[in-house]
Structure formats: structure tokens, C-alpha cells
Amino acid sequence: MPSIRLTKQAVERGRRYCQFNLIGRLDFNKIKLEEIKKIALNLWKPKGDWKLVPLGKGFFMIRLVCEEDLRNILGGGPWRFGDQILRLSKWTPDFDPAIQHSSTAFVWIKFPKLGQQYWDYEILMSMGRALGSPVGVDKHTLNRDFGFYALVLIEIDLAKLIPQQFEVEEEEGKSFLQEVDVGRKKENITTTPQETQARKLQPLNNEKNHRGKEKT
Template identity: 35%
Template structure:
């Protein structure tokens, strides 16, 4: 073959130092980047190729999304620029936010700190112009082509719950059977209203979801190791008239 217009010396890492026509040197990889032994492994199975990726690098990248939420937007109603401006001006974020378009209207909202993520998620759904956005926690291997579970926030009541059970951790333990606890009603936390305890939870509303109507609550009797239990009824406020009682968010 003829002269390619440059000369190269083989480096110690298997690369070739090539001189451009203007005299500047650059590296041309001859054997590809070096990979630590066993960190990447490729196997041939039929017409498929299998590879084991570097775990440390994956976990490092995963950390970038530990404060992320998923939302879905109809871009026929608002633009991405409008959404970014709304977040900057009205979401009261202490740090910045990145928005990654995934397709089918899905967006990863990448917050820089836990406080900003929690503050926005607790306000879900958020209205931006004519668009209502419901947020969900980001999870690894999120795929826009898979059917996503639908959730919503709803207040639940524990009717006639004895006041000695009105402790934050006890109420959260009961509420976890129903969904993901988000907030305690202020009067519940202060024990001012004894008719029912009130907790805000995130519940699954997909077609296959089943609402928990009763919870079997158990505890140990003082002294002998005997179990005492009772059945606690759960009432969902989206089935009853709403009331404007202030709440205290769980931190």
C-alpha cells in the first residue's frame, strides 16, 4: 500500500501516534481500549452476543439518577422549553435540574439533591399550563415500551383507632400495608382529633390493583409473650367528601 500521508509509532498501550498533515500528533487506536481482565466478557450463543459490562462503571452512572423522577408530558400542549422555564421559576428548587427525553412523552427529571426530588414529588400532580404531570419514582432499567404501573396520592383514614396507637411509626407500619406512606395529617400527629387517624399514601391504581379495605393489626401483650390483634378498617377519602385539614410531611 502507498504512503498514507503520516507516520506512526506504536505506543505501549497498543495505540499508534499518527502525525496529521498540519504536523499535529493524534492517537489512533490499533487494538482498541484496554479492558481489565474479566470486567467485560463476550460469549457467542447462536446469533446473539452476550456481554458482561463493568459493574463499577454501571453503578457510578446509576448514582446520577438516584434523585430522579419519571413523568409523562403531552408535548402538543406544552413545549420542553416551557417545562424547563416552569421548573426554574416556580418549583423553588435549591439546585439545578436536568430533563432527559425518553420517547412517548416520558421524561427523566434528574434532580441534584434529595430535598428537591421529595418536594416536587409530594406536590404531584403538578400543573404546567394546560398539562398535568404525575411523577413516579425512577427505577433502574426503566423501559418506555413496558406497561407502567399507575399510582396516585390519596388520604386514608383509620376509623376508631385507639389513641395509644397514634404514634408516627405505628401509623406508618399500618399504612405501608395499603401503599407508600407520604404524610401524616397534622391533627393526627398532634392527637387532636380522636375520630380517625389520617395518612396520605401513594397507591397503585392499575387495573390489576386491589385496594386494602382491612388490616389485621397485632402486637405483643405486656409480660407473657401472647399476641393481641384486631381488625382495622381502612377508608379512602377519594370515596368520601374531602376536608381541608393541614398535613405534616414525613421526613
């Protein structure tokens, strides 16, 4: 079998090109790429150069050159494209659309006994990433209408075991264990119509909306 050796510089150059990229997924039977581009431009208003690259099986790469755009897109949302919710993840070197599974579902995760100092959008979304791909935070959590538990909607791979707790580390070596309580589960993404998902995601708040309320 023929073989070649890639230089470290060439590989690093390729990874730098992809360092701010995201992977999106939509049903292209319901929406065309050009329409996605128009909606994305209106929703995201990217500050740097960007483009969408179809990868097959409903996946596409969101090519970004600006870390601020990456944070705004990944941390915002949920993003609606027609009657669909865009599923997002960070690009990884081993991503292959041909072998991506679909055993995922939107699940409401409760973080009980969480100190009030941690009821912050950015903190809660970071905690959600310990379990899967966070979609948003319940508005009653952000408004602190109750203090029993924080509630975060997370896209979770049901083929994997959901941990009962995980470690949260702070600066200066401080850490604590956070309990996980699996709340109500939304319908499996592979079987539920996208319009149902869009309707049920309405109560979610994103970071921009919440911080806008704080200023008023």
C-alpha cells in the same frame, strides 16, 4: 446472540448518576417541555443542578444531583402544570415507558384508630407509600379537626389488591398493624380531564404550608 459483560464499577457509576432522579408524567399534547421547565423552576427552586429529559409516552426524567431537591419535590405538591397535575415516582433501574400501565386512580384512604402521635405529615405520607404514591394529606387531618381517622390521598394501581392492613415499624423493634379503609375514589386518571383533578385537589395541604401555619 452476541453478549457483553458489564463491570460492577460501570454499573454502579450509572446508578449513582440516577440515584436522586424522579420520573414525571404529563400530557405533552397540552404542554411543551420548555413551558414545563419554566414552571418547574418557579415551583421547585432547585438548589442543585437539574434537567428534564423526555423519555416518550408523556414520561420524562427529572435529573437531580441534590437529595434535598429530591425530598422537596417528591414530598411537596401536588404540582400543577397548567391544567394538569404532575404524576411523580422515584426512578427505578427497570423503568420502561413503553410498558407502563395506566390502571391508576387517586383514592382517599382512611387510616382509622391511628394514634394522635402519628398524625404528622411526614409519617402519614410514609404510610401512604405502603399503598401507592401519596399525593397529599387532607387539611382537616393536619389541623386535627376530628380524630376518627387520618385521610390521605394516594395514587393507587387498581389492578393490584389493596391490603386491608399493613405493618408500621418504629425504632427499637416496636411495631403495630394499621387498618386501611378505602374511602371515596376520584375518577380514573386515564378518563378524567386534568382540570377536574386540579380542582378537586385544592383542599390538600402540603408539608410546607402546614408547617408554616404551625409557626404562626
